[in-house]
Each structure stands twice: as structure tokens, then as C-alpha cells.
Ligand SMILES: *[C@@H]1O[C@H](CO)[C@@H](O)[C@H](O)[C@H]1NC(C)=O
Ligand SMILES: *[C@@H]1O[C@H](CO)[C@@H](O)[C@H](O)[C@H]1NC(C)=O
Ligand SMILES: *[C@@H]1O[C@H](CO)[C@@H](O)[C@H](O)[C@H]1NC(C)=O
Ligand SMILES: *[C@@H]1O[C@H](CO)[C@@H](O)[C@H](O)[C@H]1NC(C)=O
Ligand SMILES: *[C@@H]1O[C@H](CO)[C@@H](O)[C@H](O)[C@H]1NC(C)=O
């Protein structure tokens with residue numbers, strides 16, 4: 197008892213100390229991180245090593261590891277940070293950088309590369325040379341999160357410009373880039389992808405989550421600027437993505453990061469997905485795994501605890517205090533150490549949660565999130581706690597201290613000149629792997645902003661529903677059906693499908709669903725259809741405004757019973 201009281205006293209006093217430590221760290225690190233980030237952007241960044249205008253280098257490191265390339269993912273996350281800072285009025289000097297990025301991405305999209313051309317899959321190429329030529333070496337490709345993240349950043353920019361009445365630039369310059377990316381997402385989300393760590397070729401939660409966000413945001417922008425021809429097919433695929441997103445939930449209480457890879461699946465992938473799809477207007481919505489949803493908090497706890505025993509710098513740290521975290525506990529890349537951006541992401545998810553709880557004036561404890569909340573109040577019970585209750589005060593103060601603890605870990609292992617590499621040593625916290633990682637700097641800035649209560653623009657996560665139900669992945673009363681059709685086309689022609697049910701657009705050729713030609717001449721699409729139902733359909737061929745239907749009669753399928761494995765229909769164009 198005496199011991200417990202003593203520990204409790206220490207935890208509280210330490211928490212106060214952490215908070216002021218973090219304040220001091222942020223005030224020195226914030227400008228250094230901003231400068232470090234801008235130094236890595238061409239043409240004039242001091243460490244950008246000759247990168248062309250608007251090109252973000254991943255790191256100036258050109259040997260062990262060689263990161264002197266530009267990744268579509270990293271660049272988009274860096275520019276999401278820059279665009280948020282500019283559009284939220286935090287830094288009014290960044291407009292020229294944003295214009296340069298837009299110019300560079302318009303060029304990068306058109307570069308033929310080992311993944312294909314712009315119309316045959318090239319948008320999934322993960323990285324390019326910094327002189328805007330294709331990287332032709334062996335690599336984990338494609339990586340299908342890149343186009344989604346780029347469009348998310350550009351749509352944030354577009355929405356700001358619309359508020360400035362600059363719709364000409366949005367329609368003429370931004371929309372063509374966004375539309376290329378989102379057509380790619382709509383056509384290819386159901387194909388396998390390398391994950392954000394470029395190692396596992398399967399389906400990946402992060403990729404699916406950011407793809408879902410991109411199509412929702414894209415539909416809103418399309419409606420806002422009158423580009424409505426894409427709305428129906430992008431909405432259909434967004435609904436399919438939201439359904440698929442649920443299937444990553446693991447009943448052990450966390451999100452399995454990848455469907456392949458042969459690991460535990462506990463991975464910063466899922467925490468990063470939560471912060472990069474944060475939408476405060478959606479509250480603690482579980483369908484989109486918002487940062488304060490019970491599923492995302494349970495996942496956070498599982499992820500953090502996976503690192504307690506794998507890094508020796510974490511030994512001896514109390515179970516309810518922050519530790520260093522990395523990509524995933526089985527990681528061995530460059531020694532398999534903690535990553536700054538992963539540790540910052542944990543803090544950011546917690547700060548995002550505090551933003552919502554404070555705005556809503558309450559927090560919910562469910563049986564799923566109970567173990568998380570017990571870190572801060574061992575006697576807390578399932579229920580709703582209004583901000584007037586002492587439980588709310590105790591928990592939010594505890595979460596703030598816990599979150600600050602992750603920033604303090606980073607602070608402890610940041611050198612005095614503020615440099616952030618990719619990794620810090622699991623045995624002594626010293627800097628390892630690529631120096632000056634641009635994404636590390638971006639992750640510092642977004643975590644600091646979230647701690648200050650700064651809320652990014654909404655992307656439309658509110659009020660969504662899924663026929664799949666929440667977090668079960670059971671498919672409800674629908675069943676996934678893949679349609680493959682062998683169809684030879686000429687340049688400019690695409691294959692679509694429509695049919696007798698809502699999910700097949702009720703025979704409307706204008707809104708028929710586009711199939712993917714990734715395995716040409718096989719065109720393919722996966723659609724969630726009502727189970728145990730007779731459904732008629734046809735493929736159609738479109739070239740601009742010209743439409744050709746398959747010959748009669750209609751094709752027919754009886755879908756399997758709900759709960760069945762997915763089903764594949766193989767057809768040949770008639
Ligand atoms: C945009 O146009 C609207 C309607 O004409 C006007 O009320 C608003 O002030 C304009 N905004 C800016 C930033 O110019
Ligand atoms: C619209 O925004 C673009 C991009 O920043 C800028 O170049 C252009 O001058 C703006 N146009 C107007 C009318 O403000
Ligand atoms: C395609 O979507 C179906 C239905 O959601 C899903 O079962 C399947 O795993 C997905 N495959 C890929 C590679 O995304
Ligand atoms: C708590 O749960 C109630 C009822 O399910 C819901 O209306 C409310 O938005 C939730 N609040 C938070 C902060 O999750
Ligand atoms: C979501 O639905 C609720 C209830 O209909 C409504 O009050 C709220 O404004 C909606 N939120 C958004 C962002 O549309």
C-alpha cells in the first residue's frame with residue numbers, strides 16, 4: 197500500500213515535469229523541424245541535392261540507405277502538412293512551395309515507369325528520381341496509397357482555393373491531377389499492393405483507409421465544381437472500400453495491418469491510418485476508425501504494448517507510461533529500431549482524441565476500450581462520462597500526460613541541433629538509418645499542431661453507413677463477387693458493367709461501373725452484391741460518349757448465400 201501510494205505520487209509529479217519538458221521541446225524543435233522539412237524540397241532547399249522544383253527528397257542520405265529519391269507517399273504526407281499549415285493560417289509563407297508541388301506532380305504523373313503509363317497503372321509507381329525521370333531498378337511495386345494521399349493533399353488545397361473564389365485554377369489545374377489519381381483508386385483499390393513499408397504485397401489497412409478518404413473527398417469536390425460524371429462510380433467504390441476496411445479488424449482487439457506478411461499484424465500502419473483519416477466532425481466514429489473510437493484506442497494500446505519488451509530502452513518503464521515505438525515488433529530493417537514518426541503518431545492519435553472529447557464534452561468507455569481507459573483510472577467502468585465528472589477530468593489529464601510521454605521519448609533522443617533521422621537506437625536512443633528524414637519532420641509538426649488543438653479540415657467521415665456492419669467484416673447480407681471478362685479493346689475504350697440491382701447501377705449506362713484493366717485482356721471488378729439473389733447484368737464498352745452494349749440475352753448470376761467466401765464469375769465479351 198505504501199509502495200503503491202509512493203508510485204502514484206511519482207507518476208503524478210513526473211507527469212507535471214513531462215508537460216513542461218514537452219512545452220520546451222516543442223518551442224525549440226518546431227522551427228527546426230519546419231526548417232529541416234523545407235531544406236529537403238527543391239529547387240532551393242539547402243539539402244535538396246539538386247531536386248527539381250517542388251520535388252521532395254525522402255532524405256539527403258545517398259548511401260546505406262540511399263533515400264535520395266522522391267516517393268509519392270512521403271511527398272504527399274509532407275505536402276498535406278504544408279497545405280494544412282497554410283490553409284489553417286499557421287504559416288502564410290508556404291504558397292510558393294505548394295504551387296511548386298502541384299507543378300511537379302502534374303509532371304510526375306505522366307512519366308512512364310516500370311508500373312506502366314498514366315493509363316496502364318503507372319500512377320502506382322512508388323518512387324522517382326529527383327530529376328523527374330523514372331526509377332527503373334527492382335522495387336516493391338506498385339504501392340497504391342500514393343495516388344490517394346496525393347489527391348487528399350490536393351483536395352485540401354482545392355477546397356481552400358474554392359473558399360477564395362479561385363475555381364478557375366481548381367478546375368483547370370488541380371482537377372485533372374486529382375481525377376487521374378482518383379480514377380486510379382476507383383479502378384485498382386481491389387488489387388493487391390505493397391504496404392507503406394514497401395515489404396508486404398497483399399492488402400493493407402493504411403492503403404485502404406486513405407483510399408476510402410480520397411474517394412469521399414473526391415466526390416465532395418466533384419459535386420462542388422460540377423464534375424458530376426465521376427460521382428456515382430467513386431461513391432460506389434468508396435462504399436466498397438468502407439466495407440473492406442472493416443475486414444482488417446482482428447477480434448483479439450486490434451487492426452491487422454496487412455492481409456499478408458506472416459506477422460502479428462501489430463503495426464504503426466494502423467495508427468498512421470487513424471491520424472491521416474482524422475475528421476473531428478465524425479466524433480469517435482468506429483466505422484472509419486477515428487482516433488478516439490473504441491476500436492482505434494484498443495488498437496493503439498495493443499500496438500504500443502508490443503514494443504515494451506523488444507527495445508531495451510523501454511525496459512523498466514511502467515505499464516501505463518509511454519515507450520519508444522517503431523514500425524512493427526518483428527522489424528529487422530536497419531537493425532529494427534524505433535522510428536520517430538511512429539512514436540509521434542501515437543502522441544498525435546491521443547491528441548486528436550482529446551480534441552474530440554473536449555469538443556463533445558464527454559467520452560465513452562466501452563468494453564473494448566476499457567483496458568485503454570484503465571491505464572488512467574483503474575476503477576473506471578463502461579459508460580459515458582460528461583466533462584463535468586471527475587472521471588472525465590482524471591482520464592483526459594491522464595491521456596494528455598501519456599501522449600506527452602511519447603513526445604518526451606522523442607525529445608530525449610533528439611540531438612541538441614534538432615535533427616530527426618529515420619530511426620533511433622533501441623539500445624541507446626542514438627540516431628540511426630537515413631539522416632534528416634523529411635517524413636520525420638512532418639510527423640513532428642503534425643503532432644505538435646494536434647497537441648495545440650489545431651484541427652484539420654473535415655473530409656466527410658461523418659454519418660457514413662456500411663452494409664457490412666461495424667468491425668465484424670462478416671459481410672452482412674452481401675457477398676463479394678468478382679467479375680472477370682476477357683475483352684480486347686482499342687485505345688480509348690474501357691469496359692463497364694451494369695445490371696438489375698442498386699449495386700450495379702440499375703442498368704444505367706451513364707453510371708455503369710468501370711472495370712480495371714490491370715490484367716488486360718482480362719477486365720475485372722469486385723462488387724458487394726445482395727446474397728442469394730438472381731441478378732442480371734451486361735458488360736458495356738465505352739469510348740468517350742459512344743456506348744456499345746454486349747449482345748442479348750442478359751447475363752445472369754445467382755449470388756451465393758451470405759457468409760460465403762467471395763465468388764468469381766469468369767466471362768468473355770459477347
Ligand atoms: C468569394 O465570393 C463571395 C460571393 O461573391 C464573396 O462573398 C466572398 O467575399 C468572396 N471571398 C473572397 C475570399 O474573395
Ligand atoms: C489561384 O491560385 C493559384 C495557385 O496558387 C494562383 O497562381 C492564382 O494567381 C490564383 N488566382 C487568383 C485569381 O487568385
Ligand atoms: C477485394 O474485395 C473483396 C471484397 O471486399 C475482398 O474480400 C478481397 O480481399 C479484396 N481483394 C483485394 C486484393 O483487395
Ligand atoms: C458516446 O456514445 C453516445 C451513444 O452511443 C454517442 O451519441 C456519443 O456521440 C458518443 N460520444 C463520444 C465522445 O464518443
Ligand atoms: C450528421 O448527422 C447529424 C444528424 O442528422 C447532423 O446533425 C449532422 O450535422 C451531420 N453531420 C455532418 C457533418 O453532415
Ligand SMILES: *[C@@H]1O[C@H](CO)[C@@H](O)[C@H](O)[C@H]1NC(C)=O
Pocket residue numbers: 764765766
Ligand atoms: C473463375 O476463375 C477462377 C480462377 O481462374 C476460379 O478460381 C473460379 O472458380 C472461376 N469461377 C467459376 C464460377 O468457375
